[in-house]
Amino acid sequence: MKQTRKKGISRANCEVLDALDPLRDLRARFELPDGAVYLDGNSLGALPRRTAERHGALVREEWGQSLIHSWNKHDWVTLPQRIGGKLARILGASEAEVIVTDSTSVNLFKLLTGALAMPDVKGRRIILSERGNFPSDLYIAEGVIAMGGGKYTLKLVEPGEVEEALNADVAVALITQVDYCSGRLHDMAQLNNCAKNAGTRIVWDLSHSAGAVPLELGRHGAELAVGCGYKYLNGGPGAPAFLYVAKSLQANFETPLSGWFGHQAPFAFEPTYVPAAGIERLLCGTPSVIALGAMECGIDTFEGVAMDAVRKKSLALSELFRALVDQECDEFGFTCITPPDPENRGSHLSFAHKHAYAIMQAIIDRGVIGDFRHPDLMRFGFAPLYVGFVDCWDAVTILREVMLDGAWRADNYHKLNRVT
């Protein structure tokens, strides 16, 4: 790979950082293509080494040989709770507060409708969220409002205005801790405190936090949360999402998605719905066993890993990447829109550029994989379990090469793919 001539941080410096990295051996838990620099674990986590083997056994032996007996014999029936129990450590929750099931959007629907039905927010008419929130979160809120026949209004504010907007008119707030575009991070403890003072409740979307940012849902007063399984948790494409309901809320928490797996006795086949006592009441239909098998392998990649160490490395990687873009690509007009201070950012960086899409396609062709978000953002995610410091150097070096040789101008890099 061509070395740039600028002075400052060198590839050798990055090699030293890799050698000193206490998490460097974790990369061996993943299968990554040779020569690729994978900076998109914030969108789709890499493939854990154990997944293919586990999947093979699950399909060939558990399904193929034990057939329907596996619901009992291999305890398929409690997979959402068991995997949720493992995930609880990463979320700072207790085991009986987390399940893994459905998609983030569906889980948001369950928690939003459940929160709105709680007696202590009766009479309140506002669902609060952020203007730039992930669209699915806002679409779900719109859908819930339409179901309520105009009873509720969606109020959107800038991320910096959430705190003051949490007042006695708000029934529920839908807040995403790490913004999918800017990477801005909310202080969860502080916002939960404000919500509590206002007598309202936050449904947290932790899609870009779980597995990247240390979470203390219990200690920080979170009551309700959801998040994706396929990003930093490495659960595979379209992996089941997670859902958290604090123990204190569970007994009275009800969702209109009252499917049989949420019933207290699904196999009693009773004609009327009686919800299960605990977090299981948030299940709906039959667990997606094959997907859950992969999800468990994803969560297992965190076995024995301290989330503080993950956070420390995540911040060091993004700090280095930003410094390298400054050093190597200063003249090309990239603007980092992610907050510079560590306490205000998650684990990805976003750079605005007029030709962001084509540039991203050109570097992907050279093995540096990030993604593009409308209208002009290049996103680079730093999954500390498998991204190294030399990866940052190589990625920025290739970015510089593509800008210098103008490769991004080729017509094929301007054709918009369905998934960007």
Ligand SMILES: Cc1ncc(COP(=O)(O)O)c(C=O)c1O
């Ligand atoms: C912040 C955020 N929320 C929600 C979602 C949607 O998740 P799902 O497709 O599982 O419904 C995404 C997907 O990328 C996301 O980034």
